[in-house]
Amino acid sequence: MITLKTEFQKIKRRKIGLTMAALTGIQFVWFLWATKNPDEKELTQGWLNLLYSLPLLNVIMMPTIMSVLASRLSDLEHKGNTYKQLRTLRRPGILYDAKVLCGFLFVAAICAAQILFLLVLGYCYHYTDTLYPHYYLSAFLLNLGCCFSLYLLQLNLSLLFFNQMIPLVVGLCGSLLGLILMFIKMYSFLPWGGFLSCTLVSMDWNVETRVVTYFYREHSAIELCAIGMVFIWIAIFYMTGRVAFTRKEV
Amino acid sequence: MNISYYKAVKAERLKLKRSPVWLAFFALPMISAFFGTMNYKMNLGILKSEWFSLWSQHSLFLCYFFMPALIGTYCSYLWRLEHTHHNWNSFLTAPIPRFSLYLGKLTQAVQMAVLGNLWIFLLFYVCGRFAGIQSPFPAVAAEWFVCGVLGTVVICCVQLLLSLIIRSFAIPIGIALLGGILGLMITNRDHGLDYPYSIYCMGMRANNPDMTIDIPALVTNSLGYIFIFSFLTILYLHRKEIAAN
Numbered sequence: 073m074i075t076l077k078t079e080f081q082k083i084k085r086r087k088i089g090l091t092m093a094a095l096t097g098i099q100f101v102w103f104l105w106a107t108k109n110p111d112e113k114e115l116t117q118g119w120l121n122l123l124y125s126l127p128l129l130n131v132i133m134m135p136t137i138m139s140v141l142a143s144r145l146s147d148l149e150h151k152g153n154t155y156k157q158l159r160t161l162r163r164p165g166i167l168y169d170a171k172v173l174c175g176f177l178f179v180a181a182i183c184a185a186q187i188l189f190l191l192v193l194g195y196c197y198h199y200t201d202t203l204y205p206h207y208y209l210s211a212f213l214l215n216l217g218c219c220f221s222l223y224l225l226q227l228n229l230s231l232l233f234f235n236q237m238i239p240l241v242v243g244l245c246g247s248l249l250g251l252i253l254m255f256i257k258m259y260s261f262l263p264w265g266g267f268l269s270c271t272l273v274s275m276d277w278n279v280e281t282r283v284v285t286y287f288y289r290e291h292s293a294i295e296l297c298a299i300g301m302v303f304i305w306i307a308i309f310y311m312t313g314r315v316a317f318t319r320k321e322v
Numbered sequence: 323m324n325i326s327y328y329k330a331v332k333a334e335r336l337k338l339k340r341s342p343v344w345l346a347f348f349a350l351p352m353i354s355a356f357f358g359t360m361n362y363k364m365n366l367g368i369l370k371s372e373w374f375s376l377w378s379q380h381s382l383f384l385c386y387f388f389m390p391a392l393i394g395t396y397c398s399y400l401w402r403l404e405h406t407h408h409n410w411n412s413f414l415t416a417p418i419p420r421f422s423l424y425l426g427k428l429t430q431a432v433q434m435a436v437l438g439n440l441w442i443f444l445l446f447y448v449c450g451r452f453a454g455i456q457s458p459f460p461a462v463a464a465e466w467f468v469c470g471v472l473g474t475v476v477i478c479c480v481q482l483l484l485s486l487i488i489r490s491f492a493i494p495i496g497i498a499l500l501g502g503i504l505g506l507m508i509t510n511r512d513h514g515l516d517y518p519y520s521i522y523c524m525g526m527r528a529n530n531p532d533m534t535i536d537i538p539a540l541v542t543n544s545l546g547y548i549f550i551f552s553f554l555t556i557l558y559l560h561r562k563e564i565a566a567n
Contacts, residue, residue: 091493098500105507132387136499143492151406236491237399241346244395245353247499248388252357 075162075170079145088144088178095137096182099129100189110197113283118199120286122190123211124273130186130215131250131267135222139243141178142226143236145171150234155320168317171231172310175223183216207272207288214270217302221263222246224309231317259298263305269298326418330426333416337403338430343396347438350392354384355445359453372455374531377463380446385470385528387502390477390519393435394498397481398491400427405489420559424552427482435474443467466526469537472544473522479551480518486555515539518547 106125110118149155158167187208194203229239246264253260259269274289291299358379362369369375404413416423447459477498484494498519505520509529514520515536521544527533 086490091496095496095500098503102503102507133499133503136391136496140492140496144490147491235341235399236402237343237346237395240395240398240492240495241349241392244346244388244391244495244499245350248350248353248383251383251387252353252361255357255361 075166076173079170079174082148083145083174086144086148088141089181091144092137092141092178092182093185095133095140096185099133099186102129103189103193107193107197115197115200117201117286118197119194119201119203120273120288122194123207124271124275124286126186126190126211126215127218127267127271128254130218131254131264132247134219134267135226135246135250135264136240136243137182138179138219138222139226139230139240139246141175142223142230143239145175146227146230147236149231150236164318164320165314168231168314171227172224172313175227176220179219179223180216183212183219186215187212211270211272214272214299214302215267217306218266218270221266221302221305221309224306224313225263228309228313228316231313231320259295261298261301263302263309266298266302266305269295270302326422327425330418330422331429334400334426334430341399343399344434344437346392346395347434347441350388351384351438351442351445354388355380355442355449359449363453371531372457373450373460373463376450376453376455377446377466377527377531378529380449381442381526381528384442385523385526386506386520387499389435389438389474389522390481390498390502390505391495392438393431393474393477394481394485394495396434397427397431397478398485398494400430400482401485402491405491414559421556424482424556424559428478428552431478431482432475435478436471439467439470439474462531466531469525469535469540470522471525472541473525476518476521476544476547476551479548479555483551483555483558486558515543518551521547 103122103125107114107118107121114121149158191203191208226239226243229242230236233239249262250260250264250267253262253265254268257268258271258274260266272289273286276285276287277283278285358381359376362376362379369379404410413423414420443463446463450459480501481494481498484497488494501519505514505517505523508514508517509520509523514524521540523529524535525540527535
């Protein structure tokens, strides 16, 4: 608890919350732009549309946003060369846990803000389809899992490399890869494709009528495995990261 | 000025020696080219404009979302060398005008971005041949390249200013990504040439290779943005006590 408190003291006035708010804010702007002036048909499947769009936007933006968050939390240690001093005061494993927990709180806040925004948006537009709260709750939890797995990956890279360009480029490549995977399959076992597996809504686009119909997705066995993979990634990244950080030569 | 400029460029090159920063410009277009070509091959029934269809698959996401962020990463890296330790002191006390110091950084950024663009076009040509496109390579691609390079210089200038002001490595990259995404919205409202981050995509015809754009407006706006952001950066270098952390 003390180490977590220290983490928050270290990032005081570094405006990490503001940075995350700005990056998430752009997603909100995108949603406002994409859903403006809905017609009758769009109103009848508004809640579905929001649930469909959120993971697709996250697959593009979240790998980079998570790399920014992880880099901000790690870079102060690199710049200040504080590892040696910190590790004489606390065990390295606890330091790593504190960084993980600190980032998790930011990630949870981002995911909660996203879902809250969608709910407010939906109520403002008076969507006529039924809102199923358990789908939105599931979307929140799955989104949190995907974001957290990416955060752990990026944190490990940011702690490992002094040159922060490497983790940031990995984040960018992940964003591009996720975006491209979206055109191949709606599930993926890669960490950056987790958002696709966790999409709760599918759509059917009629080429002739050019009408889009959304519906709640029924995951096949392999798609459920892909969702499970997100949580396996979390365990893998956490364990490898903790071991690497503990053994890191400072 | 000439000698000091060459000295600044040489110093920047030395700072970047053995640094694998170019790898990013190598890897990202390869991912885009590989999957873009795969998508093109899988959708030959819909994508019938050969080179033009392939180009849209290669360039759309890369130019809108990722090249600005990639250029941002490189610019952040260039200033990070000064932001760490006490390097500002040696940087600002170098017997070279600050204008030349800035031009040294800008030259490095532009050089890398131009090489990145050349790589994108080389991949485009190779993938086109690999995908079995028999028609000759479109000559208009040279125009896309030149316009794209102008757009690249604009992004370099914006990102160099941001990375100079913001000491964090990551935040300017986040801003570049957001800039690219906002660029998509602004381009949809037909104001793409007025916004620094979307000039590049417009110049590269990333969303529509058949599109005709107002070239004089593109050149004027690009030069205007280059001048404004370079002026602001040099002004900041002169006025601010950057070295005092």
